[in-house]
Amino acid sequence: MKLMRIKAIVKKEAIQILRDPLSLAMAFLMPVMLLFIFGYAITMDVDNLSTVVYDRDKSSMSREFIAEFRESRYFTIVGYADKQADIDRYIDSGTARVAISIPEDFSKNMKTGKNAEIQVAVDGSDSNTATIALGYISAISELYSQRINKTPVAPILTPRVRVWYNPELKSRNFIVPGLIAVIMAIIAALLTSLTIAREWERGTMEQLISTPVKPPELIIGKLFTYFIIGLIDVLISTLIGIYLFDVPLKGSPLLLMMLSSLFLFGGLSLGILISVVAKSQLIASQVSIIVSYLPALLLSGFMFSISNMPAPLQIVTYIIPARYFVTMLKAIYLKGSALNLLVFETVLLSIFGFLVFMIANRKFKKRIE
């Protein structure tokens, strides 16, 4: 292994990348664009739920009750129904997701101290929103009934709920760090997955084989070049997260960069491995998206919590490097965790990177011989 030869490969790759400004531009544009879209457009907060109201009571009390909904930021009243069929139409067409109907005896019951009842229908096709909506409705009703109780009875037991790390429960605060992990997972694999397949497909591999460059030198040279691009991407994404989206970075920026490098090493090696095995760019592209983007998006715990998945799938997530990276980034950003809390993740990520790198090397050697 000679440093000089690695340097030569790095130089060759750099020239090749610079000669293709479109690809290079896309490599830098991609994280910026994805972060923008996510940061601005995407929120898991549930508010402004379109609501239709069917008020059969039409009393001052029922109007007061409806006002509670109108004034909360969670519900937006999009219409008033005059008969049951109206409600069906609102929900069927998707115009409203929530329907609240107040029975005729609502105010009478409330005044005479009997139990009143309201009927609520939610569009359950989006189960998550529906669950949250039902929670809000119960809370508003509970508060309202407490307020109008003539003989106020203080509840004997009150829950005191406190939220740590992200007290305002802003979804952006956890989306942005998780997203950086997902973006890096894709970029790493996309960048390198075609590099070796392309040399085979175009016939330039034969030329490389006839040079004195040894397989590990070739792989390290290619890795290094894309590693630089990847690091710049991490830096850009981190800065955007902090300055544009105000996501507080509580932990150490240095630790963030170090662990990102570790992750990049694994991701880029995986791309190279795919490239070595696939030999054709068409196949390499399919494989790299299947093994990098979709798992990083869905199985990393970025959006869907791993503990809710069935046990066999939870085991599968252990071989997905993005899983560790998502945990690391969220911990460094929101909890301000130091390395001592992230040992498990760091060790597994190192093992992953090292293993994939070794396999890529070995497979590549076999291919050449």
Place this chain on the structure above:
Amino acid sequence: MLERIKRMVIKEFHQIFRDKRMRPIIFITPIIQLIVFGYAVTTDVNNVRMAVYDLDKSYESRELIRRFEASGYFQILRYINAPEEVRLLLDKGKVLAVLQVNHGFSADIKKGKQTEVQVLFDGTDSNTALVAMSYANTIITRYARSLGSPKVNAAAIKLDVRARAWYNPDLRSRNYNVPGVIAIMIMLICLLLTSMAIVREREIGTMEQLMVTPLRPLELILGKTIPFAIIGFFDMFLVTIVGVSWFSITIQGSLMLLVLCTGIYLLSVLGIGLFISTVSRTQQQALMGTFLFFAPAVLLSGLMFPIENMPFAVQYGTYLNPLRYFLIIIRGIFLKGNGIGILWPQMLALFILGTTVMTISALRFKKRLG
């Protein structure tokens, strides 16, 4: 003309499947992905990992803990013995919530004195935290009600909420997500195949050979896109069958309508693939271009994040996203049993979008050939 297109479609199929590794990619990976993602993509919040710090150790505190456990939403992993463990468990992410019952809890309750319990949540995942919080509140409130003396209970007016969920009464998120995953699988495979395969021909230099044959541009375009349309339909069937048989999701609506709408949807997808192939010189560019379109298309489709919560400018942008319309269609057909009567606006929009994209791309493609 038909004969020449047929020949070319056959040639394309040969080319795609010449590499044996291509077959599993087209036929098997979508199924595996659907199964994996069908399980993974769940926004149901249950089994929230919880630790309990019970300082009271009384009958009442155990009863409250039992109620948390029995709810099915919380999974009690650990009993804490020392105060510093609370922070450590949350810091390490071992648990998402800690229920703390302080000393004197049962004494207060017995005396009828007001008391409280504390629940701590890890808010890093705000959505899960929010749902878990509402579950915890409900459990505690119910327990409190069961404690109150009958006199107190009678004095309080209760307002009951009788809730009913439509279309998906058990609120299973899988019913909602699996049709969505089907839609993105189809888009991913068709988009990648179309854009990469056409550029490949140019990169390797076989496009020149095609141009010297008597094939006319239109025939060439059809010959290039029809095979991917066939693959798209085939994958649609495959993935739908798996969705229905594996995840036991029922199709409430008409299967024929689903096929028809898939056809309209593929028009846009193939058109975009064709377009990417006209702006890319290398397969690397095509791959990145596909990705640059695909990633935002998935995120801004309404699959995972509701469109009405997005800023207005972005909401208008989503009207150009074919996935947006197809999601409404496929979910409407699967879950609600909607027919053309309800779905026609989406079908029309998708058709207009598809024909426009296809025409623009075909014209560009023709120009590049000439």
